Each structure stands twice: as structure tokens, then as C-alpha cells.
Amino acid sequence: MNNNVITLSGLNKSFKHQSGDNPVLRQINLQIKTGEMIAILGASGSGKSTLLSILGLLDVADTGNYKLCNQDVSALSAYQLSQLRNQHIGWVFQNFNLIADMTVAENLAVPLRYNTAVNPAQYAERINNVLTLVGLADRSSFYPDELSGGQQQRVAIARALICEPDILLCDEPTGNLDSSNAAKIMSLLGDLHQKGKTILIITHDNSVAECCEKAYKMHDGELSPLEDEEYKRAV
Numbered sequence: 001m002n003n004n005v006i007t008l009s010g011l012n013k014s015f016k017h018q019s020g021d022n023p024v025l026r027q028i029n030l031q032i033k034t035g036e037m038i039a040i041l042g043a044s045g046s047g048k049s050t051l052l053s054i055l056g057l058l059d060v061a062d063t064g065n066y067k068l069c070n071q072d073v074s075a076l077s078a079y080q081l082s083q084l085r086n087q088h089i090g091w092v093f094q095n096f097n098l099i100a101d102m103t104v105a106e107n108l109a110v111p112l113r114y115n116t117a118v119n120p121a122q123y124a125e126r127i128n129n130v131l132t133l134v135g136l137a138d139r140s141s142f143y144p145d146e147l148s149g150g151q152q153q154r155v156a157i158a159r160a161l162i163c164e165p166d167i168l169l170c171d172e173p174t175g176n177l178d179s180s181n182a183a184k185i186m187s188l189l190g191d192l193h194q195k196g197k198t199i200l201i202i203t204h205d206n207s208v209a210e211c212c213e214k215a216y217k218m219h220d221g222e223l224s225p226l227e228d229e230e231y232k233r234a235v
């Protein structure tokens with residue numbers, strides 16, 4: 001038993017194409033320890049989203065080993081994978097993915113309904129707690145289109161946190177925000193990291209990687225640590 005939230009060993013993934021197999025992930029090794037905040041940088045098409053889908057249990061690798069919270073995910077049924085996903089993973093997306101005709105509080109209740117460990121009597125308190133954490137306790141009755149982009153992403157982060165996951169997987173979390181709101185979201189993620197949350201961010205943006213304690217680069221499906229001087233160069 002170790003304190004890795006994620007352990008990947010020798011992971012490979014190809015997609016079939018008319019012209020033959022297209023290898024997208026090649027021999028990926030990665031360990032993410034509890035409480036780490038990590039960025040994966042890479043150009044478009046380098047394989048970042050494919051890796052994130054596998055880490056988030058939305059897709060499976062062809063070969064290699066993936067342990068999430070010390071559990072080997074390779075032999076699990078679809079139902080077991082969905083249970084594991086709900087229990088351990090919070091997602092933050094570039095486009096926020098809030099449900100437009102639900103209020104903030106209703107959006108935050110959605111993941112709770114899939115979580116049998118949380119008693120419905122606790123929903124209101126949970127919702128208030130995560131909204132307070134992201135600084136939006138006074139917006140619970142607002143609809144998403146009544147909020148700024150930065151506020152919508154805060155709600156999305158609150159939603160990702162509401163089931164108290166072991167890791168936040170963030171897919172370009174600042175990609176749809178102006179630089180001021182992007183900085184605020186990175187500051188919020190930094191605060192969550194200080195409080196002990198484990199966070200993985202995939203991004204094109206070097207300034208996002210600079211907010212993380214460790215960064216990797218993805219290039220043609222290969223993952224390697226980003227050296228200090230590379231933080232300052234464009235990917």
C-alpha cells in the first residue's frame with residue numbers, strides 16, 4: 001500500500017484508422033501522490049485528452065496497468081467503474097458543462113443523487129459548504145447564464161468537489177476564460193491544493209503549469225517530466 005492516488009505503468013493506447021493503427025499513448029508511466037498538483041502540457045493532438053479519459057475511467061488502455069487509489073481498474077465491470085468514478089474522481093471541464101435549466105444548487109445536487117453514501121438530508125449543508133469554499137454562497141439560486149464565465153467555472157469546481165473525491169481531473173479549466181478570470185481559477189485551485197486536494201490539470205498554457213508543483217509534457221503520445229527551463233517556453 002502506498003499513498004499514490006494514481007499509478008500508471010507502461011500504458012499504451014491506439015485508435016484504429018483506415019490507414020492502420022494510430023498509436024496515441026506510448027508506454028506512459030506516471031505516479032500522482034496524495035496532495036500533489038500536477039500539470040500535463042502538450043500541443044493539440046499529442047494525446048492529453050485520451051490520457052485524461054483513461055484516468056477518469058471513461059476509456060480503457062490497450063495494454064499497461066492503471067491503479068486508482070491502489071485498485072487495479074483493468075478487471076472491473078462497467079458498473080464497478082462507474083462506482084469508482086463517482087467515489088474517487090471530480091471532473092472540471094473547459095466548457096463548465098453546467099445544466100442550463102437548473103439553478104446552481106440544483107446543479108450541485110446532481111452528483112449527490114448518484115452517491116448513495118450521502119443522505120439527502122445532508123444535501124443543503126454540502127451544497128452550502130462547497131459554494132462557500134469557491135466564494136459563491138450567495139449565488140445558489142442563480143441559473144448558469146446569470147453568472148460570469150469565471151463564476152460558472154467556480155460552480156463547476158464546487159460540483160467536482162461535492163462528493164469529496166480523491167482527485168480533481170481538470171481539462172483545460174481556464175481555456176474559456178479571460179486572463180483575469182483564469183488567474184482567479186488558478187488561485188482557487190491553488191487554495192484547494194494547499195488544503196490537501198490532489199489535482200491534475202491538462203493544458204496548452206504554460207502559465208497554468210507554472211502554478212503547479214510538478215509538470216509533464218506530452219509529445220506524440222510520450223509523457224516526460226518538464227524541465228524547469230521549459231516552463232518558460234511555449235509548447
Ligand SMILES: Nc1ncnc2c1ncn2[C@@H]1O[C@H](COP(=O)(O)OP(=O)(O)OP(=O)(O)O)[C@@H](O)[C@H]1O
Pocket residue numbers: 015016022024042043044045046047048049050051
Ligand atoms: N475516438 C478516436 N478515434 C480515433 N482517433 C482518435 C480518437 N480520439 C482521439 N484520436 C486521435 O488521438 C490523437 C490524440 O488526440 P487527443 O484528443 O488525445 O489530443 P489532445 O492532446 O487532447 O489534443 P487537444 O489539445 O487538441 O484536445 C489525435 O491524433 C486524434 O486524432
